[in-house]
Amino acid sequence: MTHFAPILAALRRHRLATALIALEIALACAVLCNACFLIVGQLRMLHVESGVDESSLALISLGCDGCKGTDLNARVTTALRAVPGVQSVAVVNAVPFADHAGYAGVTLDHEHYIAVPHFYSGGPGAVEALGLQRVAGHAFQPEDFQVAENWLPKNTSVWVTRAFAERLWPGQDPLGKEFWSDTYHFRVIGVMAHLAPPDPGGGHGDSAGEWSVFAPVTPGDSLHGVYVLRASPAELPRVLREARDAAQKAAPEAVLNLPQSRTVPELRADYFRQTRIMVGMLAGVIVALLLVTALGIVGLASFWVQQRRKQIGIRRAIGATRSDILRYFQAENFLIVTAGIVVGVVLTFGLNLVLMKFYEVPRLPVYYLPVGALALWGLGQLAVLAPAMRAASVPPVVATRSV
């Protein structure tokens, strides 16, 4: 085992350089842990479960001022169903990753608004077309679909997501429960495993992004213009192209909203583009950071080896083996990195606190620290290997020469 005493004595002669390297390790620890933590958070966002059969869905969105909703729906759905390869078509108000339709606060006692879910609505067949998974309760009956005057019917039977049910009635069976939004009254008749709002993570309270309500509505004046169509994933791009043309032909007075009339996978990719940039940037920062840290260690260790050639020669001349010399430099590096990590712990949590204060970043879990520390120890040992090998190869005869 190496004795640390002589190493410490030697480092005391290089207080400044040692302190700077330790500081660098501390900073690296802080940035590394926080950047990794952010990446993990963003990746979790990227893999959010939408709750619909994304790969086989596409959206057609029409804007039409002063159109008769019922008439538009009839013409467009007929035209879309005629497109070869379309398995089903339904009128909805939104799908995950498209433009959101409407968030509204809900209350259980007409007094305190306690959550703001996204309200999806859809006509007959929408549940099947979207592929929503019901885990409890029962399906919508024809009589559940009612005409809405402007937003939703005044009393509606709805499905809610499991996450939202848990928010409203923790630990209770949500089936049959009621809630209100303004003067609109809702009764839960089914629970879905997942249904992400159109803009998951869009700052709407719940970071897990699963507070959604699905309401059945008879398509018409309050529900028209957005159509979801289902086709086999392989045919989807072609079906979408033809569906766009068909919709334009069926309703020449309407304007096709091109950015929204896409396949759901495309909408998803678009929605998360910024997140992906962010992940790329963070990954870039991490790689650059490790590289710079390693280079710094290599540079400094090389310098020290050159400077101590004579001392190394003397040690070799009085009987130290090559591996003794090698281990000396490795131990030295280990000491410096450890000192850096000790300071780094404080800096890591400091940076995390800053990020928590200004951005919606959660608290850093403690287990990131040992992982970060291990990574830095490993990096330090790898970086010091080459200079240490060079030190070990110093011949004992150097001791007899003058500098």
Next chain:
Amino acid sequence: MRYNLMLAWHGLRRFPRSTVLAVLTVAMGLAATMTTLALLHQLTADPLPGRSSHLYLAWVDTVHAKPQQNQSLNEITVENYHRIKLGDARELLHDHRAAWQAAMASVFTELTGDGEQPRHARDYVLATTGEFMPLLGVSLRSGRGWTPAEDAAHTPLVVIDSEMAQHLYGTTDVLGRDLKLGHGVFRIIGVSVPFRPQPHFYELAAFGFGDRRRDEAFVPLSALLDAGVDLAGSDGCDEDAPKQKTLFGTDAIHCASLSYWVDLPDRRQAADFLAYLQHYAENQTSLAGYGKPAHAELTGVGTWLSKQNVVPDNVRLNAWLAGSFLLLCMANVAGLLAARFLRRGAEIGVRRALGAPRRAIFQQHVFEASMICLIGGALALPLTLFGLWTLRLQDSGFTDLARLDPAMFAALFLLALVVGVVTGWLPAWRASRVEPGLQVKSA
């Protein structure tokens, strides 16, 4: 001084390997920082250079309702864009206390051309009042704007931008042709140059950056309301308002749905205008009983943008990380320099023994550090440009703004120099403390 510079230059060439290492480290740190800073700088840039310093958003809260109880409902803030009601806008316009002023609201609606086979588009139209042109600096390619008299008479006129004209009519020569908005027919009296302030500061209800979001036409507000086009969204409505036709339609009379921008050339006028506005708010007798103090505000463009959090969090977050990264690079280079300077203890000892003052030694080494950082800065330039280019490839609304303007270019070199001096300070100081006697002895 010159001798010290020369020595510093020599010092650089003595250990080429570690010099290259230090230069590369500095270049990487600077490039990472500059990339994020350049983006941040673009995003926080002045949307209307030379003009926005004297533009203000005027706000009086005259909505007949209790002050917002639950401003934040599980972290969702109720919208507050400091909009005012139509009646107040008309009063303020009539009083005309600012150099220029206009009420405005951006409306997403359908535009239809004329002719046998009219072309449609759905896009943003700015419903506003006559003085918007001098106020915002919208410039015309042909035709004219409209007069206060035409505003008052609800005349259906429209100024359309050249790109929209091209899209709807296939030509920019469209003066006198008709444009359908809502159920009204508006005569085109002017063609404007596309107006694209970045960010879109006067209407933040949609995302404020990028080319995808701009107002394609300008219409007299009163005429557009006559044509049955609803304003989108509001900051709250009167409780005693008559029943709304639709849930989402906005009734401009009873809802705060107009942004009121004014141009006040100097501070004194701004103070006068605020006093007048406060006075106006105090005279709103109809507000009694809603438990609100009379409230008026005047917000400058810069304040307004920071208040509305226009810059995406991601960008600031990245700037933080890049800054930490630069700090790390600096620690790294300082460590390298310290080792390198102290290796030359013997030479320093000789110089000191021959009578060089500590200051000279210190200067020599700071110069050396600064040179390394300046060379690093020169190298960081292509790296930064590369970084910004990769950002622009991403096309996500705001990243296409990632460019390096001359100011940022200068900032890069200034930063490099500062980094050099700061980095070199400690090791140089340490080097100048070398005891001459000891070193000369052992050499």
